[in-house]
Amino acid sequence: xxxxxxxxxxxxxxxxxxxxxxxxxxxxxxxxxxxxxxxxxxxxxxxxxxxxxxxxxxxxxxxxxxxxxxxxxxxxxxxxxxxxxxxxxxxxxxxxxxxxxxxxxxxxxxxxxxxxxxxxxxxxxxxxxxxxxxxxxxxxxxxxxxxxxxxxxxxxxxxxxxxxxxxxxxxxxxxx
Numbered sequence: 001x002x003x004x005x006x007x008x009x010x011x012x013x014x015x016x017x018x019x020x021x022x023x024x025x026x027x028x029x030x031x032x033x034x035x036x037x038x039x040x041x042x043x044x045x046x047x048x049x050x051x052x053x054x055x056x057x058x059x060x061x062x063x064x065x066x067x068x069x070x071x072x073x074x075x076x077x078x079x080x081x082x083x084x085x086x087x088x089x090x091x092x093x094x095x096x097x098x099x100x101x102x103x104x105x106x107x108x109x110x111x112x113x114x115x116x117x118x119x120x121x122x123x124x125x126x127x128x129x130x131x132x133x134x135x136x137x138x139x140x141x142x143x144x145x146x147x148x149x150x151x152x153x154x155x156x157x158x159x160x161x162x163x164x165x166x167x168x169x170x171x172x173x174x175x176x
Contacts, residue, residue: 009064010043025049030059048074055081060088072096072115077103080156093118093129100129102156104139112141 015024015031023034026049031041033056039048040056044064048055050071057078060068064087070077072094081103082088088107093100095117114123121129127141128150136152146153 011045013041013043013046025051054078057081058083060085066090068092070094070097075099079103080105082107082109093121095119097121101138101154104129105156107142109139109141112139 011029013024013029013031015022021034022031022040024030025032026047028039028047028049029043029045030039030048032039032049032052036054037052038054038056039046039052039059042048042055042060042063046060048069048071050073052071052074054076055070055074055078058080059078060082061080062084065082065085066087067090068082068088069092073096074094075096076099077097079102082091083105085107088109090111090113091104091109092113093115095115097118098120100121110127112123112127112129114121114129116122120132121138122132123129124147126147127144128137128147129139130137130147130150134152135149136154137146137150137157138154140146140158
């Protein structure tokens with residue numbers, strides 16, 4: 001379930017300290033579900049606390065973020081997390097993230113940094129996120145060629161706006 005406040009100008013979030021269900025711990029500028037440690041709403045001023053385990057569906061959708069540093073300890077990034085975030089350029093993914101399928105569609109990422117110690121995903125100079133076990137493309141930055149090592153093209157893996165008319169596939173791939 002997405003709780004996003006679709007405002008790219010949102011810069012500060014404070015949750016009432018008396019709220020029993022949500023918090024904005026460590027001056028994070030975010031709404032975090034206290035019981036599950038799930039960040040459900042972020043903004044351009046958000047600093048993700050190390051205690052967060054999941055970044056919820058659409059938490060940063062439409063926000064004016066340039067760089068997103070995900071701390072070690074986050075294990076899951078849910079669906080369409082940075083969709084419609086037109087200013088995002090760079091994302092850093094730690095070794096702890098093992099679930100991020102369909103997380104980054106429709107944005108302007110130009111640099112992806114994945115910890116070399118991540119057991120599930122890797123990235124190379126192609127601005128792509130690829131699974132280690134079967135070379136499935138999880139995300140490809142807009143206007144970049146599909147890396148040669150990719151064997152499977154996953155759902156929502158190719159960043160494409162309305163002006164994207166075709167994908168030139170030079171090698172045989174399994175399309176999911």
